[in-house]
Amino acid sequence: MTRLRLNGFAALLLVAVGVALVRGIPVATIPDVLSEGIGDQIGDTMLTIGLGAMVGRVMGDAGAAQRIAGKLLDAFGPRWVQVAMVVTSMLIGVTMFYEVAFVIIVPIAFTLVWVTGAKLLWVGLPMSIALSTMHSFLPPHPGPTAVAAAFHASVGLTLFYGLFVAVPAGALIALTWPRLPFVARMTPAIPKGLVSDREFTDEEMPGLGWSLFVALFPVVLIVAAAVTDMAASGDSPFLHAVAFVGSAPIALLLTLCLAVWAFGPRIGRSLSDVGASCGSAAQAMAMILLVIGAGGAFKNVLVEGGISDYIKDVTDGWSISPIVLAWLVAVILRIALGSATVAVVTASGVALPLLAGSGVHPEVMVLAVACGSIAFSHVNDPGFWLFKEYFNLSVIEAIKVRTSYTTVLAVLGLGGVLAVEWVLDALSL
Structure with a gap:
């Protein structure tokens, strides 16, 4: 991709076939392994990203995104637009997956760029960094939640301790990275088709109430489902209904239906115009x-080639702090596999035997593994490509920006986790 300028889709498939051959995966099964991997990944993300992009474009073409962006500017001022993006992203990102929150907030970031004339990364990068931090560090996101279950740690305490690590680390990197010279020199344009370039008058834009209601509708549904899942247990029809409505694809589908009406017939736009917005986003x-x-x-x-099992076997005999070991194994697996969820689950299997006699609080071990899983995001991480394409960067530029900020976040996270464990030990004396 970097030397031959080969398309990312073709390059990843070619390398996947090559690695499969080197790792000894039977030739006859390689197409099935590729198809399974594509199916699992697209199944997880296509509905979320596709529906989210449609909601964002419908809002943008109706002026709702401009209305919200204008109110954010009024509240924070152009000088503090990055703070506005960090605060918004952290509040929404506490319970929402990175990809879901990204596609919901990015139209507002694009509109802020267009209205203020600021650089795309100046506004968009703080949003992405804040969302990455919330998604990787904290439950109820899938990785930390799965590790908390493996370590028999309290999800509530893990979230509480994690906020003391995630918020300062995420805010520090979010406000620092756009100012670094190698980032400031990048001037990507907003990708075509993802945002409206029309400037609306105040009379043409929908009201702030409807604009915020549609934008926050999926957030409310997903948060309600997450809170209900943590607070209640059982097998009642009500809990199943809440989980169904609060799943990301269903929440976004309902939001799209609401947006089509609220920013279509309700304000005098034809359904064909709204449909054209959806088609453009697709x-x-x-x-x-x-x-x-x-x-x-x-x-x-x-995964099928046994990379994770090999790393687990190699690291089993390392004699270092269980907190550092758990973090380091998660980092290595993240580099090798790309999937943060696979990295944290496998790393928890390595660290679990060390937890019993170590005296380390299980919640702290969960955070150590979670922090390690954010490091070194690169070409085998789906989030890397979402970041690259939405911010219109080359592969090299995306590696310089995203790989660097995720790695520094992981290192800061480890420092914060060690500090939390020290404080907890001091309080228990």
Whole structure:
């Protein structure tokens, strides 16, 4: 991709086939391994990203995104637009997956760029960094939640301790990275088809109430489902209904239906105009989804090739702090496999035997593994491609920006986790 300028979709598939051959995966089963990886990855992300992009475009073409962006500017001022993005992203990102929150907030970031004339990364990068931090560090996101279950740790305490690590680390990197010279020199343009370039008058834009209601509707549904899942247990029809409505694809589908009406017939726009907005968003997402799917194929080849088992066997005998070991194994697996969830689950299997006699609080071990899983995001991470394509960067530029910020976040996270354990030990004396 970097030397031959080969398309990312083709490059990832070629490398996946090559690795499969080197790792001894039977030739006859390689197509099935690739298809399974693509299916798993696209199944997880296509509905979320596709529906989210449509909601964002419908809001943008109706002026709702401009209305919200304008109110954020009024509240924070152009000088503090990065703070506005960090605060918004952290509040939404506490319970929402990175990809879901990203596609919901990014139209507002694009509109802020367009209205203020600021650089795309100046506004968009703080949003992405804040969302990455919330998603990787904290439950109820899938990785930390799965590790908390393996360590028999309290999800509530893990979230409480994690906020003391995630919020300062995420805010520090979010406000620092856009100012670094190598980032400031990058001037990507907003990708075509993902945002409206029309400037609306105040009379043409929908009201702030409807604009916020539609934007926050999926957030409320997903948060309600997450809180209900943590607070209640059982097998009642009500809990099943809440979980169904609060799942990301269903929440976004309901939001799209609401947006089509609220920013279509309700304000005098025809359904054909709204449909054209949805179609434009779908066309813009095609290559993003293809590359994300190919990244899933590459990841599945690495998993089927036994990379995670090899790393687990090698690190089993290391005699270092269990906190540092758990973090380091998660980092190595993240580099090798790309999937943060696979990295944290496998790393928890390595660290679990060390927890019993170590005296380390299980919640702290969960955070150590979770922090390690954010490091070194690169071409085998689907989130890398979402970041690259939405911010219109080359592969090298995306590696410089995203790989660097995720790695520094992981290191800061480890420092914060060690500090939390020290404080907890001091309080228990």
